[in-house]
Amino acid sequence: MTAIKVNNLSKKYEYYKKAPGLLASVRSLFYREKLYTEAVKNVSFSIEEGELVGFLGPNGAGKTTTLKILSGILYPSSGEARVLGYVPWQRKKQYQKQFAIVMGQKNQLWWDLPAMDSFILNKEIYEVPDQQFKATVDELAELLEIKDILDVQVRKLSLGERMKCELIAALLHGPKVLFLDEPTIGLDVVSQQKMREFIKKYNEQKKTTILLTSHYMEDVEALCKRVIIINQGTLIYDGTLEALMDKYVDHKVLTITFTKPVMHDAIVSYGKIEDYSPLRAVIHATNDRVKKAAAEILTKLPVDDILIDEVPVEEVIRKIFTSHVTNSVIASETK
Amino acid sequence: MKRYLKLLIVLARVNFIRQTAYRPSFILALVGKFLRAILFVAFADAIFRNVPEIAGWTRANIPFLILSLFVLEFLIGIGFHRNLLFFMYEWIDRGEYDYFLVRPVNPIFLTSFRVIDFFDMIPLLGMITIMVWYIVIAHTPLVVVAGYIILLATAYFILFAFALMLSAINFRTLIPTGIGRLYESIGRLNRFPLDVLPKFWRIALFYVVPVAVAGNIPAKFLIGTWSWLQLGYIAGFAVIIFVIAVKFWYYGLRHYSSVA
Numbered sequence: 351m352t353a354i355k356v357n358n359l360s361k362k363y364e365y366y367k368k369a370p371g372l373l374a375s376v377r378s379l380f381y382r383e384k385l386y387t388e389a390v391k392n393v394s395f396s397i398e399e400g401e402l403v404g405f406l407g408p409n410g411a412g413k414t415t416t417l418k419i420l421s422g423i424l425y426p427s428s429g430e431a432r433v434l435g436y437v438p439w440q441r442k443k444q445y446q447k448q449f450a451i452v453m454g455q456k457n458q459l460w461w462d463l464p465a466m467d468s469f470i471l472n473k474e475i476y477e478v479p480d481q482q483f484k485a486t487v488d489e490l491a492e493l494l495e496i497k498d499i500l501d502v503q504v505r506k507l508s509l510g511e512r513m514k515c516e517l518i519a520a521l522l523h524g525p526k527v528l529f530l531d532e533p534t535i536g537l538d539v540v541s542q543q544k545m546r547e548f549i550k551k552y553n554e555q556k557k558t559t560i561l562l563t564s565h566y567m568e569d570v571e572a573l574c575k576r577v578i579i580i581n582q583g584t585l586i587y588d589g590t591l592e593a594l595m596d597k598y599v600d601h602k603v604l605t606i607t608f609t610k611p612v613m614h615d616a617i618v619s620y621g622k623i624e625d626y627s628p629l630r631a632v633i634h635a636t637n638d639r640v641k642k643a644a645a646e647i648l649t650k651l652p653v654d655d656i657l658i659d660e661v662p663v664e665e666v667i668r669k670i671f672t673s674h675v676t677n678s679v680i681a682s683e684t685k
Numbered sequence: 686m687k688r689y690l691k692l693l694i695v696l697a698r699v700n701f702i703r704q705t706a707y708r709p710s711f712i713l714a715l716v717g718k719f720l721r722a723i724l725f726v727a728f729a730d731a732i733f734r735n736v737p738e739i740a741g742w743t744r745a746n747i748p749f750l751i752l753s754l755f756v757l758e759f760l761i762g763i764g765f766h767r768n769l770l771f772f773m774y775e776w777i778d779r780g781e782y783d784y785f786l787v788r789p790v791n792p793i794f795l796t797s798f799r800v801i802d803f804f805d806m807i808p809l810l811g812m813i814t815i816m817v818w819y820i821v822i823a824h825t826p827l828v829v830v831a832g833y834i835i836l837l838a839t840a841y842f843i844l845f846a847f848a849l850m851l852s853a854i855n856f857r858t859l860i861p862t863g864i865g866r867l868y869e870s871i872g873r874l875n876r877f878p879l880d881v882l883p884k885f886w887r888i889a890l891f892y893v894v895p896v897a898v899a900g901n902i903p904a905k906f907l908i909g910t911w912s913w914l915q916l917g918y919i920a921g922f923a924v925i926i927f928v929i930a931v932k933f934w935y936y937g938l939r940h941y942s943s944v945a
């Protein structure tokens with residue numbers, strides 16, 4: 351069953367040009383130039399129940415705007431969307447009780463109070479029965495390993511601890527759909543890892559549909575089989591991560607260290623040389639030639655060590671973000 | 686209704702915990718509130734020692750006006766006053782307002798009562814106690830008291846409507862201080878017996894746009910200078926303006942653009 355269905359969704363913001371300086375400020379009291387920005391342009395996609403989908407794009411691509419429209423925070427300029435059969439911006443209570451949003455850079459917990467007090471408030475707001483509330487808090491606090499900080503004022507918690515509490519606050523009512531907007535931003539590597547593990551486990555156990563935005567490729571690689579890439583408001587890819595790599599990556603990375611200095615000319619025929627020094631080279635060899643190139647290098651050159659790596663996902667995404675052809679839909683693969 | 690009452694109690698509990706977290710601040714704020722009320726009463730008393738009557742108000746019945754003013758002021762201060770006119774701007778500016786809109790609770794309710802101010806709750810109880818005492822010693826008939834309570838509620842909703850309409854401006858453009866100050870400037874006209882105004886202004890302010898005088902009217906009813914017919918008129922006005930204010934607020938909400 352389709353949990354999220356988006357059809358030609360668009361959002362245009364209007365704003366006024368504000369030039370710097372005192373004179374410009376005074377002038378703006380009498381005349382202002384109105385400008386528009388299309389944050390989201392005719393975006394369409396659908397997500398099935400239980401899917402965990404990565405929603406990627408550079409800063410200002412339209413990811414958060416899309417999430418906010420699907421949460422009912424913003425009205426779209428045009429287009430349609432349905433989440434669990436509801437139109438989000440109608441803000442029906444029945445819909446609001448079935449989804450949750452966590453925004454990594456914003457705080458929903460009461461700053462001066464222990465997290466538990468915020469949970470109790472959310473319990474009443476979402477009308478969570480007492481037993482379910484207790485069981486959920488116990489279960490999630492156990493999973494996230496924060497049982498001992500629920501009675502500590504939120505402002506005294508570290509960012510990682512706070513994010514875990516934010517997650518619990520969002521999941522108290524057992525939402526069917528979860529929007530995660532950069533949930534690991536600013537966290538240390540250990541906290542990021544724990545957060546990823548939790549999200550994955552939660553998705554597997556509860557079959558919650560999750561739409562996740564993140565700038566960390568580790569999040570995407572660890573959690574998402576499918577990614578939707580948006581750039582300058584336009585959807586440019588929707589498909590599996592695997593298919594994305596197959597489509598856009600035509601080479602592998604050979605990293606070779608030598609026991610004796612090797613001339614540049616000796617390795618130029620094996621592929622594109624990304625980095626070279628007499629004792630070390632990094633070569634991009636095409637997929638159809640990489641095995642043969644590796645075999646030849648091993649036999650012909652004084653090799654100390656050789657590594658064959660996949661191109662990092664980050665590099666692929668970066669290439670897509672900066673590519674000149676990204677304004678049109680490039681591919682729409684089925685999962 | 687029951688659910689919202691329960692939510693109000695939970696919000697009150699959470700806010701009480703928050704406000705009493707810093708004890709000296711809590712105590713000082715309460716002292717300040719009481720002192721302000723006492724000073725105003727003392728000032729009014731001083732005026733009426735020198736002047737027997739101002740536009741029908743005498744030393745005997747001016748306490749009804751002053752106490753009504755404070756009851757109303759503290760009542761609105763507990764809830765929507767600061768929430769709509771001061772804090773809402775901050776919530777929008779910090780991006781926290783997004784969370785108000787995703788909750789399965791009426792956003793007007795959540796915005797208006799997010800912070801329940803116990804600094805006004807406790808003095809309110811004091812003012813109500815004194816008001817009850819004055820009503821009892823004046824042998825005010827119960828039916829008049831009932832009408833007075835209706836008019837207090839009416840005044841509350843008129844001021845609520847006014848605050849809602851002003852706060853809706855925040856969805857289009859953030860005005861940090863102007864809205865709150867404008868509201869207070871107009872609302873505080875209720876401190877004074879507005880019968881002193883020329884006829885044109887009395888009709889305009891009492892019948893056409895009774896926002897500034899909403900606080901005067903309950904006291905006038907209590908001392909017998911405002912009739913049941915006028916009560917009916919003002920109650921009807923309150924319903925209409927509140928409905929318009931709510932629609933206006935939701936219209937403004939459509940232009941909410943959040944914070945990146």
